[in-house]
Amino acid sequence: MVPAEHALIVATILFCLGAIGVLVRRNFLFVLMAIEIMLNAAGLAFVAASGIHGQPDGQIFFLFILPVAAAEVAIGLALGVLLRLRYGTLDLWQIAQTRED
């Protein structure tokens, strides 16, 4: 029997790692991955909470996170392809710099 608090702690760690990733990575692809990690961590917390209450609601919420994450990645990656073609790079800092020129 896994204590649910531990699961929530793991989810929090994963979420924070994702948030750190968004802040420190310069490459758009990595930032997208970090965002996915954040969403996934929230999903894990939902499943853990579902276990606490013994209801399917939390797991169902996780089912709804899936299409949202997929759509977000689809749009994000399409944007990434566009960025790559327009700027020749996915480096967010470089993109920000070319803008000021």
Add this chain to the structure above:
Amino acid sequence: MTLLAVIFYIAAAVAILATGAVLFARNAVNAVLYLLVSLFGVALMMYSLGGAFVAILEIIVYAGAIVVLFLFVIMMLNIARIEQHKDLQPPTRPQLLVPVILALVLMADLGIAIYAAAAGVSSGKTITVTAIGETLYRQHYLGVELASLVLLIGLIGALHLGSAAWFTHQKEANQDGTC
């Protein structure tokens, strides 16, 4: 400590390590592999928390669709050969070593899970697929409808942003090449 707890803690350790590795990975393919390992770890955690069905979906959708989408785009950008960027090169053998080790640990973990299931160990509050299905389609039918709208938007959006990008690229490639 029960067997499920063992599964959980091993999976948690692997997931956290792999996620940390995603953040500091030097190249994108490597990062995607770590992400894959991390997602498998999370799936095993979900299993040990009593969500067998969502664990499978986590693997099918997250690992199977979303991560593969990442890989597709990385491959596509590499084929485009606009710029050879360091973070888009395939990983070298030593770089692959750590994800392989993590994956092996996870496989051992999965082995424990299968053993546990065969021995009839259960967390005691496993939520069955029937329960999920009943609640999903009875209570949350509007959510299901709205989720279809989310996917439609994802489709239209990706098509709009991506399609013309591809055409411009083709045009540029033609101009750079033979013409």
Add this chain to the structure above:
Amino acid sequence: MISGAPVTLSLEASVLETLRGFYALWPYLILVAGILLVLVVDWFQSSAKSQRVSWIALLACLGSAVSLTKLWPTVLDRPVLLGWNALVFDPFSVFFSLFFLVATFIVITTSRTSKELAGRRMGEYYALLLTATLSAAFLAASQNLVLLYLSFETLSLSSYVLAGYAKDRREGVESSLKYVLFGAVASGIMLYGLSLLYGMVGSLELRDVAKMASQPSLSFLLVMVLLMAGFAFKMSAVPFHFWAPDVYQGAPTPVTAYLSVVSKAAGFAVFLRFAAPMLGVPLFSQAVEEMPKELLFAFLSLLWILATLTMTFGNLVALRQTDIKRLLAYSSIAHAGYMLAAIVAHNQAAYEAVVFYFVAYAIANLGLFFAAQVIHADKGTFDIAGFRGLVHDSPVLAASIAVLLWSLIGLPPSAGFMGKFFLFVALVKQGIASSIASFYYVLVLIALANSVISLYYYIGIIRQMAFYEPSTMLPVCRPTFTARFGLATAAALIVAIQLYWQPLTDLSRAATGSKTPVRAVASYGLVNSTPPRNLAVGDQQ
């Protein structure tokens, strides 16, 4: 007065109740049909004639709006719940749906003449616009966390693509990029907050969340802070406002107008609904749960600080802007601050004031962005220099813009003045009733000081239009008759609301439910009854 033991209805009554629910869904189904029709019809159009599909989008908006007005008396009588408390159609959500539809209608008409969008395939554009409107309407009506999250994301995702719709323009791509990055992080934080909330409450329904709020806990406040990330992002309030200036500037102007009105209003609507039971405002179906005093005060202080920062930051930075779209972006941040300030008052009057204020704000903002688009079409610039000597080019245009700006400042005679007046009245009312009066009075003073700051940059534009000679470098602006007519109508509306505000105050009163007697929706059987929980737990061996 609202909560009560669930009443078990007879089979006949429960069937009728369900039918009532689907009847209320009808306007939204028209929108869905519009989305699909736009996509399919666009497939058969040549690229040059792609703009034709806008007629379908307009018709869908119109049809939906008409059926919503038919729905209005029904929901005034008694709100409708649909899908096991997933959506509630009460005057509040129906009002906001109508508001979104009217704004979308205007945005579609302006998109038709937009030069920034000319020569593009428009099917996807209108489909995305209608989807965003639909999800904004659902956001205002959502009564459980699943619907709240899904409609929030649908609105965000479609806005991301809309912001970058002109993808061959560099600013367009950047605008979309910035929006995606900020939006994804903000909604990620909100989602995490939702997961913690579910962990604490054990139910996805807002009603149960409100019950949770009555028990003092610090973790609940933490969850509220996390959720505020998502709401503040949609409202473009500090500290999640960074995206607004760049996205507003880079997006096609009709989309900017859309984001500044519909997207922001959706953020406020969902926040108003979410916070209503905790703030002690009986917004129709929700039971009022008194938050413990300390927790309520902490939450109000958070809002107080956010409101102050938002309006001060918006106004101060707006002073230095030379691009009209950027300026309006900062001004819209400042206006979000005023409305947040009203919410601090946490009484019925505050809710009415926000609704009233939003109508005034929407008229002015839609008009001004349209004016910017018209001037851009002729002069090719969004710089404020384009406004110079506009009175010589077109007196009607210049006068209308002046009235709209006047309203944004909040000076009489304009709708904006009435909006601000009601905001301050709500705050002062609360101040008189409360033991910590200065808490509210200081906020009023800060808001007043901010209005004075905003005077400077709004008047700057009016001065440029009226007293400067037009720049010889730029071509003369010759707006079409429809453009002039549209803007003059907006200006006339602004003045008309000042002269005769009764209908609008009545409407905002009806929309927030202080006028109609609240009937006990929470006690209707079928749609309300919780599903058998034993079904949830599976094998227990």
